[in-house]
Amino acid sequence: MVDIPYTPADLRAEAARQHFELTQDPDHMGVGESMGTEAVPSTDRTRTWEQLLPYDADDGRAYSTATDAIYDLIGEAANLSSWAVELGADGLEPSETAITVGGAEQPVARIHLAFESGVSHEMRSGLIASINEAVHAHIRSARSGAPQPPRS
Known part of the structure; x- marks a missing residue:
């Protein structure tokens, strides 16, 4: 060997x-x-x-x-080469849907997700919606200064 x-x-x-x-x-x-x-x-x-x-x-x-x-x-373009290689090596597929956070003129952050090929469209959509809701709840909380309880 x-x-x-x-x-x-x-x-x-x-x-x-x-x-x-x-x-x-x-x-x-x-x-x-x-x-x-x-x-x-x-x-x-x-x-x-x-x-x-x-x-x-x-x-x-x-x-x-x-x-x-x-x-x-x-x-x-941003250097996402490590991310791209890791996704490919792990067999994940990037989603075309991204969660954009920020102002009307300029995003503050953008979240891109990748999924295993067997993950259903419904599961992907649900995860994206849940993450989007959690991110925006956090932003609302940070802007108001009051913590919001997590939703279940």
């Missing part, structure tokens, strides 16, 4: 480091090429970026502006 001089945690840490490194210098041309045939969510996914911002309309200026904005968002 071979004595392995590293741990599973070492592998996860290196995977997270490399995952993050991949986001640090995205290929600008690749960003534009990759988005072209993707459906734009706000169009109910009925139009692609190329259809929404046709090159012929303005010699590609609007498409280029969108590409630049996406490139910048990738570069400014």
Whole structure:
């Protein structure tokens, strides 16, 4: 038997480091090429970026502006690489639903959840609703200065 001089945690840490490194210098041309045939969510996914911002309309200026904005968002993204690697290693799936806490203009916090693939939609929804309720009850309590009893 071979004595392995590293741990599973070492592998996860290196995977997270490399995952993050991949986001640090995205290929600008690749960003534009990759988005072209993707459906734009706000169009109910009925139009692609190329259809929404046709090159012929303005010699590609609007498409280029969108590409630049996406490139910048990738570069400014929070380093969640460790979280992503740990989720994958644990077989968890991130939920598209997030709990946002804070003001109308700027969130103070955002809670993202991940679940085992076998967790039902009803269970996920119930957990998200319960966590959301608990977080907002805590905020109301903190703002009023009076502790609120836990609900059962």
